Amino acid sequence: MELSERYRRRPGLPWREEQEAAREALAALAAGRDASGEGTLLVVERGRITELNLLGGEIWKLCDGTRDVGAIVEELLPRFEVERDELTRDALEFLADLVARGWVVPA
Amino acid sequence: MSAPGKIYSAPLLVNWSLNYSCNFSCEHCYSRFEKADELPAGQVLEAGRRLAQAGVLFANFGGGEPLLRRDLLAVSKELTALGLSLSLNSNGWLLDEAAATGLRDAGFVSIGLSLDSHRPEVHDRFRNRTGSFDRVVAAAGHLVRAGVKLTISTVVCRINHRELTPLLELAKRLGAAQVYLHNFKCSGKGLEHRFELDLEPLEWRDFYREALGFAGNPDWPEISFDDPILASLGARDAEHGIPGSTCGKLSLHLRPNGDITPCGFIPLVLGNILRDDLRTLWRESPVLESMRHKTAQGKCAACGHYAACLGGCTARAFAVSGDLNAPDPHCWENPCG
Numbered sequence: 001m002e003l004s005e006r007y008r009r010r011p012g013l014p015w016r017e018e019q020e021a022a023r024e025a026l027a028a029l030a031a032g033r034d035a036s037g038e039g040t041l042l043v044v045e046r047g048r049i050t051e052l053n054l055l056g057g058e059i060w061k062l063c064d065g066t067r068d069v070g071a072i073v074e075e076l077l078p079r080f081e082v083e084r085d086e087l088t089r090d091a092l093e094f095l096a097d098l099v100a101r102g103w104v105v106p107a
Numbered sequence: 108m109s110a111p112g113k114i115y116s117a118p119l120l121v122n123w124s125l126n127y128s129c130n131f132s133c134e135h136c137y138s139r140f141e142k143a144d145e146l147p148a149g150q151v152l153e154a155g156r157r158l159a160q161a162g163v164l165f166a167n168f169g170g171g172e173p174l175l176r177r178d179l180l181a182v183s184k185e186l187t188a189l190g191l192s193l194s195l196n197s198n199g200w201l202l203d204e205a206a207a208t209g210l211r212d213a214g215f216v217s218i219g220l221s222l223d224s225h226r227p228e229v230h231d232r233f234r235n236r237t238g239s240f241d242r243v244v245a246a247a248g249h250l251v252r253a254g255v256k257l258t259i260s261t262v263v264c265r266i267n268h269r270e271l272t273p274l275l276e277l278a279k280r281l282g283a284a285q286v287y288l289h290n291f292k293c294s295g296k297g298l299e300h301r302f303e304l305d306l307e308p309l310e311w312r313d314f315y316r317e318a319l320g321f322a323g324n325p326d327w328p329e330i331s332f333d334d335p336i337l338a339s340l341g342a343r344d345a346e347h348g349i350p351g352s353t354c355g356k357l358s359l360h361l362r363p364n365g366d367i368t369p370c371g372f373i374p375l376v377l378g379n380i381l382r383d384d385l386r387t388l389w390r391e392s393p394v395l396e397s398m399r400h401k402t403a404q405g406k407c408a409a410c411g412h413y414a415a416c417l418g419g420c421t422a423r424a425f426a427v428s429g430d431l432n433a434p435d436p437h438c439w440e441n442p443c444g
Contacts (some may be wrong), residue, residue, distance in 0.1 A: 012216070014164040014192050018116050042117060044164060047331070064165070 001069065001092050003098070006107040008065030013103055015043045017057060025054040029080075043103060055080060056094055065107030069095060113348070114399060117386050120358040122371055125151065125179070126171040127363055131198050132235045133221075135262050135304060137179025137294040137372055143364040146381075148178040152185055154365055154380045159189040163386040168195035169371065171363070174202060180209045187214030194219065196260055199246030200239060207249035218250050219287060225273040229266055244281065251282035258285040260329070264304040266279065268314045275321060278328050288318060293426040294372040299324040300426075303407040308439035315340055329348055336414035338417040340441050355398040359389075372422035397431055404432045406441040 009015070018040050025035035032093055032097065039051025041060055058079070062072045073088050098104040146154065158166065166186065173179055173195045174243045181386045183193055195210075196219040202210075210218060220243050227240035234339045250257045259278040261267065267274060278286045290311075293301045306314065306375060315332070319342050335351045349356050354370035365380045367388060377383075377392045389395065398421055403410070409420050418424060419435025427436050 012192070016119075016162045016164055017118075020116055039113075041120070046329075049119070105334065 001096050002080035003073070003088070003092075004068050006065055006068045007063045007095060007099070007104040008102055009060065009063050010105055013043065013045060015060070016042060017041045017061070022057065023052060027056070045103070048096040055090065056090075059091055059094055060098075063095075063098070063104050114356060116285065117389055118357060118359045119163065120165040120167065121158055121163050121361055122169055122358060123361045123385075124170045124363055124371060125168050125173050126176055128175050129170065129198075130175065130200055130236075131172065131173045131239070132299050133198075133296070134233050134235065135264060135291060135297045137292055137297055138306075139296045141295065141362070143362045145176075145363045146365055147240075148182050150365070150381060151182050153176075154361065155182075155186040155189055155191060157311075157380055157385060159191055161389075162383075163191065165194070167190045168193070172198055172201070174200075174206060180213045183210075183213040183215065192216055194258075196221065198234065198236075198239065199243035200236070202246035202249060207246070207253040207255060210250075211253045213257045215255060217256040217285075219260040220246055220250070221262070222247075222259045222278070223261050223264075224267050225270065225277040233266055241438045247281040247283070256285075257281065257283045258287055259283045260287045260289060260400070262289045262291060263306075263314060264291045265306060266304070268306055268310060270320075271314070271317055275327055275330075278303055283328045285331060285400050286327075287331045287333075290332070290334045290349065290420065290423075292372045293423055293436070294374075298426055306437070308437055308442065311336070311437045312439040314342070315342075334420060334437075335416045336419040336435055336438050339412040341440070351419075352398070352413050352421045354421060355395040369394060370422055373425055402432045404430070405434050406438075407434045410440055412440060 013050060014045030015091050016061055021038060022040040025038045025040050028035040036053050036055070038053055041052040043050045043052065062075060073084065073091050077084060077087060087103060095104065126145045127143060132139065174197050187193055193215050194217040195215060199220045221234070222230065222243050223233050230240040233239050247257055260280070261274060275286060291297060291305050293305065297304070315337060318330060318332070319340065321327045333353065352372065359367055359369060361380055362373045367380055368375055369375045369377070375394050375396055378388045401417050403413050403418065407413050418432060419438050421431050423435050423437060424433040425431050
């Protein structure tokens with residue numbers, strides 16, 4: 001996977017952001033607590049509910065096919081206290097998983 | 108008191124009885140004695156908008172026979188455009204080639220057809236309609252040819268519990284992607300015919316043991332159960348991680364007039380989709396609260412499976428005892444407890 005590639009969410013795959021949970025996760029991050037285990041966005045496929053955490057949910061929402069992976073990283077950098085290399089690595093790994101699941105497709 | 112598992116901000120699924128009218132009179136029907144005005148198309152759409160705004164992802168039409176509603180396809184197309192993922196259950200009688208393509212074009216992701224036996228005469232007798240087997244088999248063909256995902260819906264009861272393999276073979280031949288094995292509910296006509304149609308607890312155990320042998324096998328259609336008493340066989344639907352009944356935790360039910368109940372088999376009205384805020388009801392309803400925090404009673408109190416099954420199907424317990432916390436009458440554990 002390259003930073004120049006673009007992905008979009010698979011059309012018709014049901015998902016929903018849990019806004020209250022996302023607010024709580026943001027508040028936890030702001031307070032310096034680890035919120036990576038908190039599900040803030042649900043993807044439902046074949047009756048199976050998968051929870052994405054805050055970072056995963058934000059990447060998911062940005063996968064609309066209009067920006068490449070590098071642009072997604074740039075957009076998220078100011079919002080998460082993390083080094084660029086680490087965020088890039090996490091985003092690439094996460095997106096590779098989404099591609100393998102068939103949840104995002106090349107745009 | 109039991110822990111409910113995670114409760115999300117709104118239901119994910121709404122089982123929606125658009126109408127109670129039906130062209131069949133099946134032996135087990137939960138809704139045959141139900142009466143409720145049907146919402147006109149405009150109010151169905153408003154209800155759909157409210158569901159979508161609340162974050163509901165899936166709506167499954169039942170009833171009644173949904174295809175009796177002449178505005179079904181037009182309304183469904185608009186509900187799909189709102190972002191709802193639609194499915195429906197039908198007896199198949201009215202599902203000809205044109206209906207199949209219409210359902211596909213309206214955006215339905217799956218259609219469930221009621222089929223209760225591989226033997227035509229058994230199915231017809233259960234559904235009280237001569238020729239219904241042939242019509243539902245034909246309907247399955249129309250759906251598969253139209254490219255619609257086909258689910259076979261079977262009400263497991265005394266007429267079919269020992270004939271699962273031939274039923275699954277038929278479902279496979281018909282091109283079904285999924286077979287949904289509905290556990291018998293003692294509601295409506297189901298309660299009236301409970302003693303002739305329902306199985307004894309140990310028969311349920313034996314049936315599920317056999318059925319679980321087909322689950323997860325790619326040679327067969329996907330098997331779905333959604334019965335919390337499977338927990339005592341170590342096989343509860345693990346994917347959603349919700350112990351006990353999912354009604355009131357992941358799903359709700361709408362009656363034809365928009366009244367909201369926890370599920371189609373629990374006649375406790377929580378509010379109305381056109382009048383009340385769904386997320387507020389979901390969060391604050393005392394009925395849902397008691398369903399999410401059940402208290403073990405009777406034989407459940409000492410049962411090691413309670414944390415996973417939470418007393419089994421709340422609707423069945425309520426139907427036969429009037430108590431949401433009563434043990435599921437299908438449960439085979441601790442029979443003398």
